[in-house]
Amino acid sequence: MEDVVSRGAGLGSPAGLVEPGFWRGRKVLVTGHTGFIGGWLSAWLHALQAEVTGFALPPPTVPSFHDLTALGRRVRSIIGDVRTPAALADAFATARPDVVLHLAAQSLVRTGNYEPVETFSTNLMGTVNVLDIARRHRPDAVLLMTSDKVYGASRGSSGHVEDDALGAVEPYGGSKACCELAAEAYGHSYFGSAHIGLATVRAGNVVGGGDWGEHRLIPDAVRAFSKGDRLRLRRPAAVRPWQHVLDAVSGVLLVAQATARRGGPLGAWNIGPAGNATTVREMAERFGAEWGGGAAISDDGPADFPEAEFLALDASRARRELAWDSPWGVDEVVRATAAWYKAALRGEEAWGLTMRQIEAYQAERIRCVESAAAG
Helix, strand or coil, X not given: CXXXXXXXXXXXXXXXXXXXXXXCCCEEEEECCCCHHHHHHHHHHHHCCCXXXXXXXXXXXXXXXXXXXXXXXXXXXXXXXCCXXXXXXXXXXXXXXXXXXXXCCCCCHHHHHHCXXXXXXXXXXXXXXXXXXXXXHCCXXXXXXXXXXXXXXXXXXXXXXXXXXXXCCCHHHHHHHHHHHHHHHXXXXXHHHHCCEEEEEEECEEECCCCCCCCCHHHHHHHHHHCCCEEECCXXXXXXXXXXXXXXXXXXXXXXXXXXXHCCEEEXXXXXXXXXXXXXXXXXXXXXXXXXXXXXXXXXXXXXXXXXXXXXXXXXXXXXXXXXXXXXXXXXXXXXXXXXXXXXXXXXXHHHHHHHHHHHXXXXXXXXXXXXXXX
């Protein structure tokens, strides 16, 4: 998404940290709070003492992060469909949001291939509905989460930057690229003159505890390993920009802070750790080794729909302008993800697991900042 105002200094928070003072008491509408990333985002916002209203369909899986953490008892939860403008408008009227964080989506590449109309309807028209209602309610900021799959052909072995051409090799990526264009159109036509902050965040392959989606590497691995089955990989040589869900969530929060300060369109932001792009096979082997117990992996999964073979993100803009960075390398990402699932499967209380990982992530980020400042 193209910037429609000039970039400038003063957007980032001190040291690129999520600011409790910014979020405390702020009214936030999160669409997609019953999903995996939306759930972690809502949990962190709750810990920051924001006034969170969630709007989404019922949890998409059983079990789910939403149900295991009892998130619906901790934030105001409204069940509805972003494709239904009247229901979404009612949610806006109830929440009276200062900030809108739009994550509701059909988020699975495989599902997009078999249900393209549903995918475009949910992802594109759901986003258009959010943008159109937001321009009338005039919150301080609107942030849309899209995907690394919005980019066109690979640039070889280098990561995509925000100015690269949009494109798609499958319907899910195509629907998210359309969302970027819708945001750009609304930014130019309405949001700039109304001084409403607007931005998009493009994250990579997000992993972490509590994801139970089908045909996704880590949930498939947990299901297989916990039953003593083989994990079957469909594209073992494909390269993906792996990141922990807290990387994506912290990026969303930092970009939202900057967007509210700007009071106008702020463009697209890649969020992804440097050096975490690796093959599906290597990520599966790392997770299997951390899981233990003779976790078995094979390369004979069905590759029955098109996917990009190489995806990587260059998040230099977020590092340069917002001082965003991840405190966790791929080993820490795998370790934290496996630990959450193992503890949850042992019956440990999922909300406590989540809060401890958020605290550990933020503490390590602060330690990294202080270490850098000390030279």
